[in-house]
Amino acid sequence: MTDDMRIAALEGRLRKLEDEAAIAALIASYGPLVDAGDADGTAALWAEDGSYDVEGWRMSSREDVRAMVLSGSHQEIITGGSCHFLGPAHVTVDGDEAIAVCDSILVRRRDDGFVIERAGVSHFQLRRLPEGWRIAHRKTRLLDGSVEARTLLVEGVRGRPV
Amino acid sequence: MTDDMRIAALEGRLRKLEDEAAIAALIASYGPLVDAGDADGTAALWAEDGSYDVEGWRMSSREDVRAMVLSGSHQEIITGGSCHFLGPAHVTVDGDEAIAVCDSILVRRRDDGFVIERAGVSHFQLRRLPEGWRIAHRKTRLLDGSVEARTLLVEGVRGRPV
């Protein structure tokens, strides 16, 4: 192989790792931002027309995500002490699209400690935009043994959309 | 340094990062696959003759892992709603062998929320096979303050087998 070919191969492999790391970092910032009540910061993780489908909420824009963070129900959660604890994301990049999946638990403060209110799975479809990777669609379901939750888990690991 | 030497150095460093990322991804897929009851997908994380030693189970092949996922006791756990929540893995690669360690909690659904049934440490020995990194040995112990659990934690971080 010529130097040129070896350098081009390295550029492609490095780009893949950078993409995976950028997406993992994006997802790792969700919990801190949403627990801090940073509505603009949380919304900016999504594409302008990105969606977030979670039990009880159907958001279909950055503005909807912003409104969720500012809502009375979310403010009540974070004011009382909360940890939206997301696990390590499994990321599959395909050009300018990507799929990621992770588990998460919602930990809330009670009088005598903390309790887990929810355990869920989040399936992400992401897009490379000029400003970087952003969430195009996120679907979160309770881990309650349902077929829907299992589908998010498996398709997420397989790197397939849902 | 010549261009050739610089390129070779980059190739080696990149390979190390790719190996670490592949192993982290493999481990990050365990929870989703096992909670989904994907017996074949879970088993495929192991080498054909890989082992998994966890309280109550001694598995010594891919087929044994598959049987564990399909077992009545595992099916009862996941049907009721479960999250095998694994933390970020600490990975040490040495050629075609690697050691990884991570914490994990088993979160299960109860009538009024979720509880942590177990908190444990998992120590992994991995091998590079033609199809990619696979688990050669996994040993999981309850974090109960025992010497055995402490050994898995420390040797895991040091990158040493147990």
Added chain:
Amino acid sequence: MTDDMRIAALEGRLRKLEDEAAIAALIASYGPLVDAGDADGTAALWAEDGSYDVEGWRMSSREDVRAMVLSGSHQEIITGGSCHFLGPAHVTVDGDEAIAVCDSILVRRRDDGFVIERAGVSHFQLRRLPEGWRIAHRKTRLLDGSVEARTLLVEGVRGRPV
């Protein structure tokens, strides 16, 4: 671009990924080491004059961290069975300095299972030393909805010191 320029660009990008991975690995080793009671190993994650500010403790050297691990209160926690479970770190590298943030929960064994005693946020300032990345300052606060905790979360994601 000449080959030389392309190689130099790759070297810089790879170095950034290596730095992020090294810091993530450093943070991922804290939980295992501190739950194992490895006082020297835990202390070695800090710079010699590094600090750790957590409710109830103000440590300002490696020796102070070591003393915390060996203290009666920490030994009581780990002897009874504990999991200092840290989430994936969000890391921002700037030359020889870096900022990282992650959530964590302290899981402790009780008679009939495990409970979450604390959920917190940790904000890290790190420095590149001859021996590798080390913690210069770590500040950990309970996720209780306070302004202080929110500041750690947001500044951590923004890659800013506190």
